[in-house]
Amino acid sequence: MAGRYDSNPFDEEEVNPFAVDQSGGGKTSRQPSYGNGAFYMVNPTSAPSASSKLSPLPPEPADYDRGATVDIPLDTANDLRKKEKELQAKEAELKKREQELKRREDAAARAGILLEEKNWPPFFPIIHQDIANEIPVHLQRLQYVAFTTLLGLVGCLLWNFIAVTLAWIKGEGPTIWFLAVIYFISGVPGAYVLWYRPLYRAMRTDSALKFGWFFIVYSIHISFCVFASVAPPIIFKGKSLTGILPAIDVLGDSGIVGIFYFIGFGLFAVESLISIWLFQQVYMYFRGSGKEAEMKREAARRTMMSAL
Numbered sequence: 001m002a003g004r005y006d007s008n009p010f011d012e013e014e015v016n017p018f019a020v021d022q023s024g025g026g027k028t029s030r031q032p033s034y035g036n037g038a039f040y041m042v043n044p045t046s047a048p049s050a051s052s053k054l055s056p057l058p059p060e061p062a063d064y065d066r067g068a069t070v071d072i073p074l075d076t077a078n079d080l081r082k083k084e085k086e087l088q089a090k091e092a093e094l095k096k097r098e099q100e101l102k103r104r105e106d107a108a109a110r111a112g113i114l115l116e117e118k119n120w121p122p123f124f125p126i127i128h129q130d131i132a133n134e135i136p137v138h139l140q141r142l143q144y145v146a147f148t149t150l151l152g153l154v155g156c157l158l159w160n161f162i163a164v165t166l167a168w169i170k171g172e173g174p175t176i177w178f179l180a181v182i183y184f185i186s187g188v189p190g191a192y193v194l195w196y197r198p199l200y201r202a203m204r205t206d207s208a209l210k211f212g213w214f215f216i217v218y219s220i221h222i223s224f225c226v227f228a229s230v231a232p233p234i235i236f237k238g239k240s241l242t243g244i245l246p247a248i249d250v251l252g253d254s255g256i257v258g259i260f261y262f263i264g265f266g267l268f269a270v271e272s273l274i275s276i277w278l279f280q281q282v283y284m285y286f287r288g289s290g291k292e293a294e295m296k297r298e299a300a301r302r303t304m305m306s307a308l
Contacts, residue, residue, distance in 0.1 A: 127192060139203045142285070145278050149271065150196045153221070156228070156267045157184040163242045163260035170254045172239055179240035187224075195221055199282070211286050215279070222275045229268035243268065 116128035135143045164172075164180035195217040202210035231243020239246045242264020251258030 135200075135203050139285070142278065142281055143200065143203055145274065145281075146196060146199050149275050149278060150191055152267070152271045152274065153191050153225070154188050156225070156264070156271050157187050159260075159264050159267055160184070160228070160242045163257070163264050164240060166260055167239060167250060167254075167257045170250075170257055172250075176240040179235070183240070191221060206289075211282070215283065215286075218275070218279055222272060222279060225268055225272040225275055229265055229272055231265075241268075 118125040118128055120127050120129035129147070131140055131143050131147070161180045161184050164176050168174060168177040195214055198210045198217070199214040201207065202214055227243075228241045229243055231238035231241040231246050233245065237246065237249070239250065242261045244262075244265045247258055247261035247265050250261055
């Protein structure tokens with residue numbers, strides 16, 4: 001039978017992690033076991049071995065206060081509220097200005113005043129042009145053709161200036177060159193102001209009087225183009241315009257100048273044909289929409305008011 005103080009085989013053994021076996025085997029020594037009354041001593045002065053598996057925890061910083069609180073200045077919260085109020089005030093001011101601008105635009109539209117911002121050509125805006133958004137769909141085709149005739153007139157007068165300049169160099173005299181310059185600097189802005197813009201506004205606002213003004217001035221434009229395509233020898237033998245008659249005349253003196261004049265004749269002829277077609281189409285729309293009778297009534301009313 002086992003002795004009275006024999007060790008309990010089911011007793012758990014405790015291991016001291018800081019004790020090192022003196023034999024160098026790397027095993028830790030056992031702590032005193034109180035079950036059997038025997039214990040083992042561990043040398044407290046022995047240095048820890050390099051083979052120890054556990055390392056001591058890093059020291060906790062001394063200046064760390066677990067109970068410290070973070071102070072949030074009240075001035076920051078006040079500044080945020082102040083900025084929020086300023087933003088709300090600016091937003092209200094912008095809404096007020098937007099409403100005022102819209103009110104003015106509506107008043108101008110009711111009074112018949114059109115706000116036209118220069119947007120064409122895109123690289124150097126000098127005129128207002130927005131056919132796709134401002135002209136009714138059923139009139140956009142005619143307005144595009146009208147714009148084509150405006151650009152066509154610019155091309156005709158520019159080519160006329162080049163051809164007449166060449167003729168002047170060949171000895172035709174400076175007078176025809178000055179006339180060509182006058183045709184260009186007066187014809188291009190005059191065409192835009194006198195007949196293209198009235199037609200644009202007439203189609204935009206459906207104004208009968210603006211249609212009537214367009215018909216009067218555009219008939220003068222057609223007459224000039226037809227005259228230029230022929231260029232009879234009335235003013236300086238007609239050589240200030242590149243018509244068919246001066247083209248035949250200068251062809252015998254200089255072949256190059258004659259070719260330039262014939263090209264100018266072709267440009268004026270095409271411009272005349274397109275302009276006549278546009279005049280007919282706009283007039284057909286004008287009569288079919290009942291604007292002719294409206295224009296007559298408006299003209300009679302204005303005449304009466306002027307007389308009174």
